[in-house]
Each structure stands twice: as C-alpha cells, then as structure tokens.
Amino acid sequence: MNDEQVPASRLPAMGQVDLKAGSPESEELMHALVQEGDRPEEVYERFNNFAELLMRYSTAIREVRTKFEVLNDEFSFRNSRNPIESISSRVKRPMSIVGKLRRRGLPLTVESIEQYLNDVAGVRVICSFIDDIYAVAEMFARQDDITVLEIKDYIRKPKPNGYRSYHMIVEIPVFFSDGKRPMRVEIQLRTVAMDFWASLEHQMKYKKNSADRPEISAELKSCAETIAATDARMLGIRKRIERLEKDRTDAESPVRDR
C-alpha cells in the first residue's frame, strides 16, 4: 500500500441517519406515520420506534465494517497487498423506506421493515481484483456469527443491462442493553471498475427518458463488457507478476534440492 492510500480501517462515513426533532427529514417521516384517528402520543411512539430501529441498523453496519476491516488488515499482513480498496455504508433514508413499504403495500411499521426489507443497512466493499471479491466474501461468510440469508452473484450472472456485483444478505447479531438481536445487512462487493460503471449508470438512471433509449442501453452494456474484460486482464497480469516473483524467490532461496 502506498502512503497516500487511506486504509479501509480509517475510512469515515458510517451512514447515520439524522432524525433529530424538527429536521426536515423527521417532519416528513412524522407526517408519513400519521394514521387516521391517531393520538399525538401514538404518532410519537411510532416515530421513536422507527428512529430506534435505524439506530440499530447503523450499529449493525459498524459491526460488518469492522469485520471487513479486520479481514483486510490480516490479508494485507500476509500477502503485502490490500484486497479491499474502500468500504462505504449507508442506512436507507427514512422516506425511501416508507416509499418501498408503500410500493409493496406493506404497513409502515418496524415489524414490516425488519421482516420484509433487506437493504435498510447497506455496506459496499470495493475490492482490487475479481478474485479478492470471492476470497473476502468467503472469509466473511465463514465467520460463525454470520448467517448468510441470500447470495446474488451478478458477476457470474450479470444483469441484462450489464450490472455486475456480488450481493449478500446477511444477519449479524448485535448486543444491545436488552439482549442480542439479529440484524439484517445487505453487502455489495465489486471491483473498482464495476463500481465506476454502477455509479455512473445509477446517476444516469435518474434521467430516465433518455437513458431508457435502446441505443444508450446497448452502449452502457457494451461499456460493462469492456470493463469486465479489463478486470479479467488486470487479474491475469497480477497472477503473472506473482508467478514471476515466486520463480525469482525460489531461485534465490539458499535451500535448494541437490
């Protein structure tokens, strides 16, 4: 690692949601949570339960990030290189949660969030090479407090639009004052190159009318394929260098077969 790189362990952005009383976001949420015939204290209670749940998700994110940071430190100690370039995370915005529940016709309760939404807590792990994604994901999933609920491997089977990433939905136990709770977290692992494509494609999705044109979709897909081929070539180069290094150290080793 060169000196300018920020190690994954020191990256900020824990993705806390600010639900302070009076903030525009909390006002909007409060309105969304009002049901007909509610007394004010009932709305406040619902709001507090919602805010507490988001706090719990942000602690789950911290636990998951720490696990990846530990794996990155250990791997780089053994192999003299970082498999993880960066980690980012976010708790889904309260109104995005409300929107998703409404679209699915689900009640706006903490119970339905916990039961039906997998992506309230999200962690994105950006890896250097494709094989790092599988190595890091496997080391993480093997830990005995992690339960993997679902895997979507959009690297081996990319989405029709060209999107590539490795997704895991996991449950991790978090210890609170009232006991241990399993918390669900969505983890996305991708290479720097896959992240470049996904970030730009995500931005362009918001300009829906034009981005949906077939020639633009085809161009985006073609870019995704070029990127995938480049990722594969970069991995090939790294493996060749590793082989050359190994041959060199074997040749220099004082202990040789006679």
Ligand code: 0O2
């Ligand atoms: P955001 O704004 O990133 O949160 P589910 O989450 O299970 O209801 P789905 O689509 O079955 O929905 O899950 P999937 O396929 O695992 O995708 C979840 C997330 O992956 C998305 O979250 C995106 O972050 C990312 N993703 C999936 N497909 C694409 C894609 O085609 N392009 C890009 N740029 N990102 C994608 P959200 O909630 O859609 O968005």
